[in-house]
Amino acid sequence: MPPHDPPPPVSVPDTPHDEFFKEIFGDLEHARDLLRGLLPTDLLEILDLDRLQREDASFLNANLAEDFADLVFSCPAQGGIAWVALLLEHKSWAPRHPHLQLLAYLLGIWEKSEKQGHPLPPVIPLVLYNGQGLWKVRDFAQSFPDLPERLRPFLPEFRFLLLDLAREPVEPLRHRFHNRSVRLAIELMRSIFTASEVATLLERLAPDDGPADRDLAYRFLRVVLRYIFKRSDVGHREALSLTLHPETRELTMTLEEQILLRGEARGIEKGKKDKALEDARKLVEHGVSWEIITSATGVKPEDLEAK
Numbered sequence: 385m386p387p388h389d390p391p392p393p394v395s396v397p398d399t400p401h402d403e404f405f406k407e408i409f410g411d412l413e414h415a416r417d418l419l420r421g422l423l424p425t426d427l428l429e430i431l432d433l434d435r436l437q438r439e440d441a442s443f444l445n446a447n448l449a450e451d452f453a454d455l456v457f458s459c460p461a462q463g464g465i466a467w468v469a470l471l472l473e474h475k476s477w478a479p480r481h482p483h484l485q486l487l488a489y490l491l492g493i494w495e496k497s498e499k500q501g502h503p504l505p506p507v508i509p510l511v512l513y514n515g516q517g518l519w520k521v522r523d524f525a526q527s528f529p530d531l532p533e534r535l536r537p538f539l540p541e542f543r544f545l546l547l548d549l550a551r552e553p554v555e556p557l558r559h560r561f562h563n564r565s566v567r568l569a570i571e572l573m574r575s576i577f578t579a580s581e582v583a584t585l586l587e588r589l590a591p592d593d594g595p596a597d598r599d600l601a602y603r604f605l606r607v608v609l610r611y612i613f614k615r616s617d618v619g620h621r622e623a624l625s626l627t628l629h630p631e632t633r634e635l636t637m638t639l640e641e642q643i644l645l646r647g648e649a650r651g652i653e654k655g656k657k658d659k660a661l662e663d664a665r666k667l668v669e670h671g672v673s674w675e676i677i678t679s680a681t682g683v684k685p686e687d688l689e690a691k
Contacts, residue, residue, distance in 0.1 A: 400614035401474040401573075402453040405512070407607045408569045409455055409470060412436055418570075419457075419468060421560035422510060422547055430462035439467070443492035448485055451475055456493075458505065467493065467507045476577075478519035481527050482511070486544050509544035514573045519548050549574040565604055568593045572608060582616045664688060 409415050416433050423431070439456040455470040469489065479485055486509050494504050513519055525531055525539055549557075554571060561567045568585075575581035594604035664683035667676070678684055 399453075399474050400611055401472060401514075404569070404573070404607060404611040404615075405453050405472045405474075406455060408565065408604075410438065412438060414563060414566050414569070415455070415457060415470070417561050417563035417566045418470075419510075420562075421566070422545065423508070424545075427508065431466060432460040435460050436468075441496075443469075443489055443496070445488065445492065448489055451479060451485060452489075454489075461506070464503065465505055467505045469493070469507055469509045471509060471511045473511055473513040473515065476515040477517035478513065478515060482519075482544070483524040483527065483540075483542075486511075487540060487542070490542070511544055511546045512549065512573070513546060514549040514576065516550060516577060518551075519546060521546055550577075564592075565594050568608065572611065576611070576615050579616060582612055586612070661687065 409418055415438070416436055419431075419433055419436070420428065436457050436459040439458055441456055442454055443456065444452060444454055451473060453472040453474055457468045457470065458465055459468070460466075471486075471489070473479070490507055490509070493507055497504050524541065525536055528535075528539070531539075549570070552574065554574065557574065558567045558571055561570065568589075572582070572585060575585060589605070589608070592601075594601040594608075660681040660683050664677050664681045665688060667681070668688070674685055
């Protein structure tokens with residue numbers, strides 16, 4: 385399989401959703417299980433997911449990066465190589481015209497392949513969405529009201545697959561997957577905006593929910609807890625009040641202590657800065673020169689102006 389150079393880097397939002405999504409599903413074992421649980425049977429029959437590879441590339445431009453995080457995979461397929469673009473819609477509402485965004489994304493892949501002299505790969509876009517707004521799936525032609533039938537042939541036609549997590553019943557959804565880390569990750573992404581469901585998940589969360597390897601299990605557990613504490617309404621102290629697995633409780637406390645210490649350090653630093661600004665302000669009122677003020681406090685004229 386020829387290498388694929390990534391496009392110029394874009395500024396991708398550093399959101400808890402992105403971090404969790406890439407940490408979990410960037411793993412090939414997890415990606416295979418996810419795809420086997422989500423792709424239609426007719427596609428699974430022609431894709432060799434055992435030979436799935438992750439492409440070290442992103443095809444998000446600056447505009448697309450505001451809405452999506454992406455992971456790109458390739459695998460042998462009947463008749464050649466197919467790509468699977470796994471996209472996370474990380475906004476809480478569904479896009480009005482998703483075909484426009486996805487078409488721009490597909491064009492990025494095909495233009496890159498054409499410039500490198502490679503055959504254009506068929507691409508399967510698979511969108512994960514865990515927002516609260518309803519995503520109504522419709523054909524691209526429905527974006528054109530009162531479209532005369534004779535004009536339909538001039539519109540691009542392509543499909544994308546959508547997993548709207550918030551509207552999937554949890555038990556049937558969990559049973560689509562065999563990997564326990566994938567099951568937990570999908571359930572968590574589905575529940576992340578509902579504090580009561582996250583709390584229920586925390587009550588049963590244990591290292592056994594992750595990989596069998598102990599070190600990998602604790603790494604997975606840390607990723608899960610970090611996502612919960614960054615994105616959910618369930619906070620550290622509330623989590624500690626729940627009935628947690630003893631080892632999970634110990635890890636949770638460790639994470640809380642780290643975060644509290646970072647918060648205390650930021651508070652101390654802010655206190656020092658506020659004191660320096662106050663001292664500088666008093667020196668200005670007494671007519672002291674800025675050369676002496678900056679030397680004594682580190683504060684410059686623009687620092688006071690900013691306040």
